[in-house]
Amino acid sequence: MTDNSIILNGIKWDIKFVPANNDVLDGNRGFCYYRTSTIYILDSLKPSEMIFTLFHELTHAALAETDYDEEIKEGLGNNYEKFISLLGSRIREICEQVESCVNQQ
Numbered sequence: 001m002t003d004n005s006i007i008l009n010g011i012k013w014d015i016k017f018v019p020a021n022n023d024v025l026d027g028n029r030g031f032c033y034y035r036t037s038t039i040y041i042l043d044s045l046k047p048s049e050m051i052f053t054l055f056h057e058l059t060h061a062a063l064a065e066t067d068y069d070e071e072i073k074e075g076l077g078n079n080y081e082k083f084i085s086l087l088g089s090r091i092r093e094i095c096e097q098v099e100s101c102v103n104q105q
């Protein structure tokens, strides 16, 4: 699978699809590496899992591009990762519907 990138707040985030034995994944399905603005996604996921995981990691990246990520993380504690998944899913719903919403005008 080819690599891609997404621009968030003027920062280019590389998206790399990597095999399970990649050290960065460490058993996870995805990883958001803030220092290099790189998102790693397990390349053997089913398409639906891949999309969910990519939205999850992009939500991490989006929050990193605000000044509030650490504050949110501290506030939510153990619920932080769940919050990221829920927010990622809501963002996905917005992405899927906003274009048709405008096109129907």
Ligand SMILES: [Zn+2]
Residues within 6 Å of the ligand: 056, 060, 081, 084
């Ligand atoms: Zn996460």
